[in-house]
Amino acid sequence: SQQGEEDPQALSIQEGENATMNCSYKTSINNLQWYRQNSGRGLVHLILIRSNEREKHSGRLRVTLDTSKKSSSLLITASRAADTASYFCATVATWEGGKLIFGQGTELSVKP
Amino acid sequence: DTGVSQDPRHKITKRGQNVTFRCDPISEHNRLYWYRQTLGQGPEFLTYFQNEAQLEKSRLLSDRFSAERPKGSFSTLEIQRTEQGDSAMYLCASSQGWLAEYNEQFFGPGTRLTVL
Numbered sequence: 001s002q003q004g005e006e007d008p009q010a011l012s013i014q015e016g017e018n019a020t021m022n023c024s025y026k027t028s029i030n031n032l033q034w035y036r037q038n039s040g041r042g043l044v045h046l047i048l049i050r051s052n053e054r055e056k057h058s059g060r061l062r063v064t065l066d067t068s069k070k071s072s073s074l075l076i077t078a079s080r081a082a083d084t085a086s087y088f089c090a091t092v093a094t095w096e097g098g099k100l101i102f103g104q105g106t107e108l109s110v111k112p
Numbered sequence: 113d114t115g116v117s118q119d120p121r122h123k124i125t126k127r128g129q130n131v132t133f134r135c136d137p138i139s140e141h142n143r144l145y146w147y148r149q150t151l152g153q154g155p156e157f158l159t160y161f162q163n164e165a166q167l168e169k170s171r172l173l174s175d176r177f178s179a180e181r182p183k184g185s186f187s188t189l190e191i192q193r194t195e196q197g198d199s200a201m202y203l204c205a206s207s208q209g210w211l212a213e214y215n216e217q218f219f220g221p222g223t224r225l226t227v228l
Contacts, residue, residue: 033216033217042219042220042222043203098215099157100205102155103154
């Protein structure tokens with residue numbers, strides 16, 4: 001079963017704009033991870049944020065985590081056409097063996 | 113190290129046939145996970161191994177499914193008597209280190225199964 005809900009389900013922007021995707025989850029977590037998936041391919045790990053962290057940066061990516069609201073956001077700045085992909089948040093619940101529980105994903109389209 | 117590999121990349125089979133997929137994790141990764149992804153959905157957890165021990169199986173894993181990881185290296189996922197509902201992408205991931213369950217998972221390219 002899916003734990004997370006992602007919003008929006010689809011997002012279309014112009015190259016150079018920022019893209020923000022949101023993720024909500026239900027249970028206590030150890031960490032939250034964001035993955036990217038190009039059409040029909042495997043998942044690429046983008047960033048991991050632990051439950052005691054509030055914000056993390058990696059290149060053009062910025063992730064926030066609010067454990068009181070059980071939500072996270074992924075911001076991609078200065079988007080490029082190559083960022084076109086599906087983006088998934090996935091949570092690792094505390095004491096659940098490390099399995100990832102994925103949301104349904106946000107499909108991002110960046111138009112040149 | 114070339115990352116997690118899966119074989120085959122695509123498999124087309126007829127309903128009722130058995131299929132087996134293989135996953136080779138990153139060497140020395142002690143955790144190995146299997147997920148299934150259907151079109152338009154996020155991956156769903158199936159099962160995972162700590163070295164050679166299978167520690168958890170999802171209720172999605174019916175008795176037609178069996179997974180092994182002999183010697184704690186590669187893993188196989190077998191589906192017996194395939195059904196059309198088994199059509200999906202089967203993804204393998206591995207992770208390592210102390211408290212590997214809390215580290216990032218590296219995914220393979222997946223095996224896309226089509227059951228006719």
